[in-house]
Amino acid sequence: MRHEKTPLPMIAVHSLTGCAGELLVILENLDKLLPYVQVVSFPFAQSKNEMRPVDIAFVEGSVSQTHDLEKLQQIRNNCRWLVAVGNCAVWGCVQAGCAKTSPQEMLKAAYGQDINFDALPATAIDKYVPVDVKLSGCPINATQFLSVTASLLKDHLPYITKKPVCLECKLRENGCVLIEKDLPCLGPVTAGGCGALCPTFGAACYGCWGPSEDPQMEAMSVILEEKGYAMDEVLGRLSAFGAPKELFSRSSNFQNRKSE
Amino acid sequence: MTDEEKIIEIPEICRVEGHSAVKVNIQDNQVIDVALDVFEGTRFFEQLVVNHHYEEIPHITSRVCAICSTGHVVAAAFAIENILNIQVSEQTHLLRELMHLGMIIESHATHIYALALPDFIGAVDLLDFAGNHVKEFTAWTQLRKLGAAIQTTIGGRPFHPINLHVGGLSSIPTAEALSQLLIELKQNEANAFNTCELLSGFIPKTKASATPNYLALLPEASGYGFFGSTIISSAGWQDSIQNYQEYLTEVSVPYSHAKRSTSKGQPIMVGAMSRLHHFSKRLTPAAKQFYESSPLSKGDTNTIWNNLAQAIEIVEAIERSKNIIEKLLTEPSELGRDCHIRRTEGKAGKAVGAVECPRGTLYHYYEIDEAGKIQKADMITPSAQNSHRIEADIREVVNSSISGDEANIQSNLETLVRAYDPCNTCATHMVSVHYKQV
Numbered sequence: 229m230r231h232e233k234t235p236l237p238m239i240a241v242h243s244l245t246g247c248a249g250e251l252l253v254i255l256e257n258l259d260k261l262l263p264y265v266q267v268v269s270f271p272f273a274q275s276k277n278e279m280r281p282v283d284i285a286f287v288e289g290s291v292s293q294t295h296d297l298e299k300l301q302q303i304r305n306n307c308r309w310l311v312a313v314g315n316c317a318v319w320g321c322v323q324a325g326c327a328k329t330s331p332q333e334m335l336k337a338a339y340g341q342d343i344n345f346d347a348l349p350a351t352a353i354d355k356y357v358p359v360d361v362k363l364s365g366c367p368i369n370a371t372q373f374l375s376v377t378a379s380l381l382k383d384h385l386p387y388i389t390k391k392p393v394c395l396e397c398k399l400r401e402n403g404c405v406l407i408e409k410d411l412p413c414l415g416p417v418t419a420g421g422c423g424a425l426c427p428t429f430g431a432a433c434y435g436c437w438g439p440s441e442d443p444q445m446e447a448m449s450v451i452l453e454e455k456g457y458a459m460d461e462v463l464g465r466l467s468a469f470g471a472p473k474e475l476f477s478r479s480s481n482f483q484n485r486k487s488e
Numbered sequence: 489m490t491d492e493e494k495i496i497e498i499p500e501i502c503r504v505e506g507h508s509a510v511k512v513n514i515q516d517n518q519v520i521d522v523a524l525d526v527f528e529g530t531r532f533f534e535q536l537v538v539n540h541h542y543e544e545i546p547h548i549t550s551r552v553c554a555i556c557s558t559g560h561v562v563a564a565a566f567a568i569e570n571i572l573n574i575q576v577s578e579q580t581h582l583l584r585e586l587m588h589l590g591m592i593i594e595s596h597a598t599h600i601y602a603l604a605l606p607d608f609i610g611a612v613d614l615l616d617f618a619g620n621h622v623k624e625f626t627a628w629t630q631l632r633k634l635g636a637a638i639q640t641t642i643g644g645r646p647f648h649p650i651n652l653h654v655g656g657l658s659s660i661p662t663a664e665a666l667s668q669l670l671i672e673l674k675q676n677e678a679n680a681f682n683t684c685e686l687l688s689g690f691i692p693k694t695k696a697s698a699t700p701n702y703l704a705l706l707p708e709a710s711g712y713g714f715f716g717s718t719i720i721s722s723a724g725w726q727d728s729i730q731n732y733q734e735y736l737t738e739v740s741v742p743y744s745h746a747k748r749s750t751s752k753g754q755p756i757m758v759g760a761m762s763r764l765h766h767f768s769k770r771l772t773p774a775a776k777q778f779y780e781s782s783p784l785s786k787g788d789t790n791t792i793w794n795n796l797a798q799a800i801e802i803v804e805a806i807e808r809s810k811n812i813i814e815k816l817l818t819e820p821s822e823l824g825r826d827c828h829i830r831r832t833e834g835k836a837g838k839a840v841g842a843v844e845c846p847r848g849t850l851y852h853y854y855e856i857d858e859a860g861k862i863q864k865a866d867m868i869t870p871s872a873q874n875s876h877r878i879e880a881d882i883r884e885v886v887n888s889s890i891s892g893d894e895a896n897i898q899s900n901l902e903t904l905v906r907a908y909d910p911c912n913t914c915a916t917h918m919v920s921v922h923y924k925q926v
Contacts (some may be wrong), residue, residue, distance in 0.1 A: 246532065247649060249554030262618060273602060322551050328534035334532040339740040347530050367648055429644050429651045431658035434547050461541050
């Protein structure tokens with residue numbers, strides 16, 4: 229038996245605040261990993277879990293409360309490679325991208341004046357701890373997940389593409405839903421990795437992989453406005469899945485210039 | 489010992505979606521207090537959607553929960569189409585229903601096998617489950633793959649669908665893809681039957697619970713189904729979902745991030761057991777046969793049977809999916825046609841949409857303005873509706889076994905809570921009991 233001679237590398241799968249989607253993807257692909265790793269902690273899937281040093285810790289979800297933050301710091305102290313899995317962990321996803329007010333104001337609106345739960349503004353995990361690999365997607369792509377894990381098990385950091393969705397769309401020879409159908413497709417500013425899923429189905433990309441490398445937000449805003457989408461809707465769409473605020477400086481400058 | 493205070497505490501329940509803990513206070517052999525603390529981080533979806541255009545809503549609400557994402561998408565689409573007075577084609581409606589059945593199969597299979605079954609067969613972890621219970625592990629793998637295949641064919645991926653929108657689908661699956669699903673559905677019938685037989689054989693460790701107030705959506709057509717616009721209660725009334733605020737009250741509790749629902753002051757139970765209680769007569773023959781030989785048909789309301797109820801629903805979902813695909817394939821006039829969805833402008837209003845998710849009725853309520861933007865939203869999830877009843881159930885189980893073995897009580901409690909399949913969208917698994925003299 230292999231693991232009696234050489235111990236298998238150890239992994240842990242943790243979850244902060246999110247929809248548990250990445251846990252499902254990992255769970256559904258675990259049979260492919262089980263011959264090569266020992267699962268030390270995966271509370272979603274098994275009863276016996278330990279917080280102890282592991283080779284790879286996968287973390288899904290955003291930091292949205294002190295409990296998440298404490299857990300994240302414990303995880304970081306107990307792993308060699310920390311992999312942020314999914315849009316929540318990498319960008320903060322909708323709970324960050326669609327939030328308009330402070331958590332305290334949202335708490336009062338949701339639960340009433342008397343309730344004061346602990347809530348932090350939802351953020352990506354690299355705001356608080358160093359992250360070795362960022363695996364975006366909402367949900368992540370199983371093939372990307374397996375290849376990233378294989379790389380780390382071989383001791384080297386993986387390459388993850390951040391080229392825009394358009395590239396994958398062209399490779400699939402799809403018609404352009406933005407140009408031909410006037411749909412508000414965010415493919416030109418969104419990182420690929422999904423295989424251009426939405427445009428392949430004839431729908432507009434809504435940005436669930438987070439921004440691509442060097443996203444041209446200003447050009448994107450201009451095109452969508454030309455297509456008849458109001459600027460506030462354009463900005464809402466661009467930021468919904470957690471694209472960071474600094475990317476919008478040019479779009480908002482543009483908006484200000486226009487209104488002058 | 490007199491005046492002994494005992495606290496049973498399960499700091500984090502594993503093998504459930506999300507994060508929750510149970511605390512039970514016992515004094516003088518009586519349960520004083522039960523608290524189900526859902527400490528999943530708050531996400532404020534009702535506020536996140538405000539000011540977003542209605543077209544974006546299904547993509548955002550999908551993220552409330554991965555495993556029920558299809559339910560959140562469909563409920564949102566129903567509500568918004570209701571406001572905008574959009575009538576979708578029969579084909580769209582059937583494809584949505586097929587997609588929803590895929591979610592039911594995948595979610596129920598994962599709950600039964602990966603989350604609940606280890607309680608019954610004593611598997612300690614996944615490796616143990618995969619290595620030592622090969623037959624069960626394979627059945628789970630095949631059933632969840634079937635559910636995922638249905639959702640991928642219709643929605644584009646196993647969850648967080650990209651092909652379902654307000655007003656219709658962005659593309660229609662081909663006849664070949666649907667025929668392939670039909671083959672996979674037939675191949676999985678034996679797995680579904682075996683799952684029912686497996687779960688029928690278990691003997692519950694805890695006593696039957698008091699009969700709950702069962703709430704479920706009255707299926708829209710004559711069959712068993714998961715879509716509808718009228719709620720029916722075992723307390724003897726029914727009402728339109730548009731009036732949900734009249735029969736459903738949500739309150740905040742200081743110890744949990746999940747709100748508590750009551751119906752006319754009473755705890756309620758939603759989900760597979762509730763649906764079977766109301767609509768077992770509408771099941772297709774295979775599912776009906778399993779129901780009729782089950783303890784459920786004899787009026788046994790022990791919550792542990794929720795797992796069996798889910799297994800019966802998998803049989804039903806497979807039969808219904810086959811019927812839908814056969815209908816789509818024999819009446820293919822629309823199949824394969826591009827169906828580009830256009831915006832509907834200039835109509836403000838408010839409405840509710842609801843679906844029966846794996847765990848029970850899910851409500852989405854929206855108010856939109858003339859620009860098509862969300863002004864107000866309310867979402868009531870099945871787990872929030874069940875949480876009050878879970879606490880009542882815990883109280884009953886602990887009271888009835890209070891002099892029993894501590895370890896047993898705790899393991900029974902976890903099994904009980906898990907039977908509800910609460911989705912609180914786990915950390916160190918710890919169960920601790922504290923004794924202290926008062």
